[in-house]
Amino acid sequence: MRDGQLQTARERLAAANTLLIVTGAGVSAESGVPTFRDPKGLWSRFDPMKVATPEAFAANPKAVWEWYDARRTQMRDVKPNPAHFAVAELQRAKADTYLLTQNVDDLHEQAGSPQAGHIHGSIWETRCPAEGVVRPDRRAPLPEIPPKCETCGGLVRPNVVWFGELIREDVIDEVETFLGRHGEADVVMVIGTEASFHYILSWANQARGASGTLIEINPSVTGITPAADIHLQGPAGEILPQLV
Numbered sequence: 001m002r003d004g005q006l007q008t009a010r011e012r013l014a015a016a017n018t019l020l021i022v023t024g025a026g027v028s029a030e031s032g033v034p035t036f037r038d039p040k041g042l043w044s045r046f047d048p049m050k051v052a053t054p055e056a057f058a059a060n061p062k063a064v065w066e067w068y069d070a071r072r073t074q075m076r077d078v079k080p081n082p083a084h085f086a087v088a089e090l091q092r093a094k095a096d097t098y099l100l101t102q103n104v105d106d107l108h109e110q111a112g113s114p115q116a117g118h119i120h121g122s123i124w125e126t127r128c129p130a131e132g133v134v135r136p137d138r139r140a141p142l143p144e145i146p147p148k149c150e151t152c153g154g155l156v157r158p159n160v161v162w163f164g165e166l167i168r169e170d171v172i173d174e175v176e177t178f179l180g181r182h183g184e185a186d187v188v189m190v191i192g193t194e195a196s197f198h199y200i201l202s203w204a205n206q207a208r209g210a211s212g213t214l215i216e217i218n219p220s221v222t223g224i225t226p227a228a229d230i231h232l233q234g235p236a237g238e239i240l241p242q243l244v
């Protein structure tokens with residue numbers, strides 16, 4: 001990474017009033033949460049079709065819940081890293097920000113982020129498909145697998161978005177409202193994501209528009225890199241504190 005790029009990113013951020021921050025698994029990597037598509041990521045060890053689809057859950061809810069229970073147990077004691085804290089500081093410092101995360105952990109909240117739109121849901125919530133009720137549940141490991149709805153007794157599922165499902169509508173509305181308010185953000189930061197989903201690419205590009213600056217923080221080249229004005233190539237936990 002060139003010092004000039006870091007300096008330019010610092011200046012653009014300092015001057016920005018409106019800021020869209022998009023995060024992915026990479027922002028939690030230094031906290032010890034595995035990513036998905038890295039060589040040692042979750043999708044190199046597990047077939048997403050067997051653990052992260054409605055069909056897999058219908059066929060074998062116990063196996064799917066065992067996978068989520070293991071992830072919850074692994075994530076139970078992880079702590080936010082300097083990247084999460086820097087994001088929270090930026091949110092507090094700027095007039096208007098929106099934090100869009102693809103992560104199902106709650107490390108942004110733990111770091112003090114005043115707002116985080118979880119477009120893929122939360123691993124710390126269950127949802128009863130029969131009643132539509134969402135409940136927080138931080139027990140890990142769970143005492144019973146698969147867990148049951150406390151009112152109707154039916155199976156509950158993790159309140160996460162699986163492959164083939166619609167992303168969270170309330171978060172879509174929030175992003176669209178943010179974009180509608182500004183047309184363009186002064187700065188768009190895309191941190192620790194492969195940006196492999198079209199809505200992530202499209203929102204980031206839309207928010208950057210003609211006059212904004214798109215800053216990517218990622219050790220690797222990703223789907224968003226060709227669109228980035230500045231690519232700060234390195235770990236988020238090291239780079240973000242230098243920017244804030």
Ligand code: OAD
Pocket residue numbers: 023024025026027029030035036037038041052102103104120161162163191192193194195196217218219220222234235236237
């Ligand atoms: P990926 O696993 O696809 O990408 C993780 C990104 O983080 C990669 O680009 C890495 O280079 C980068 N990375 C790794 N360590 C980093 C670090 N210390 N600092 C900064 N970046 C780092 O994860 P996502 O793009 O978040 O969805 O994946 C998006 C979605 O795909 C997930 O939410 C999940 C998955 O399938 C669902 O389960 C619905």
